[in-house]
Amino acid sequence: MVEQLPAYVIVMFVLAMVPGPDMMIIMKNTLALNRRAGRITLTGILAGHLFWIAISVVGLAVIIANSPAIFNTIKYLGAFYLIYIGIQSLRAGVLVPRQSIDHIDSLKETVSRKSLIQSFRQGFVANILNPKVLILYMTIIPQFVTGEGQTTLGYNQQILLLAAILLIVSIIWFMTVVELVNLLKRWMKSHVFQNWLSKGAGAVIIFFGVRTLLWG
Secondary structure, eight states: OOGGGHHHHHHHHHHHHHHHHHHHHHHHHEEEEHHHHHHHHHHHHHHHHHHHHHHHTTTTHHHTTHHHHHHHHHHHHHHHHHHHHHHHHHHSOOOSSSHHTTTTTTTTTTOOOOHHHHHHHHHHHHHTHHHHHHHHHIIGGGGGGOOOGSSSHHHHHHHHHHHHHHHHHHHHHHHHHHHHHHHHHOOOHHHHHHHHHHHHHHHHHHHHHHHHHHHO
């Protein structure tokens, strides 16, 4: 498996960098609140990955993927949740509050505990209800497991290693996104621009929700 790791890391970075629901939710929460909210959202996404790692190791991922009823339930719930988040963003009007712009250099900018919990929940729920994440653990990651891991123990060890690399890649990329998006706040003082940005973010998230709904 060692010789395949460079290719695997590249594939994971490409997958992480492709715009998707996780990235849009992180961007939305970073803009609407602050870097801390963006990082908390990322923590929720990572918790979702840990959930799928556990599911994969105990073999439930195969059962879920092969059960149309369970798989479609996950898909539809995920789609409607994204649409719900998108509608919330559309209705928000101002995505970047004035006080958030005035304190963009402060990591301790005041954000309510409720908002942080909501950020975590959005990242977590969107991830565990994303059928493409299930497919990732079902098809892409197992392709990089070599023959030396044919025993259950060996297979799970390789899955855990590959999953750990995926988590590291996700942390590196999404933390970069959080910092870049936070810097963009300097140019977002226009109320009109904020209004259009909020609607644009909501529309994109709704798009991902509809695409998930129609996927497969």
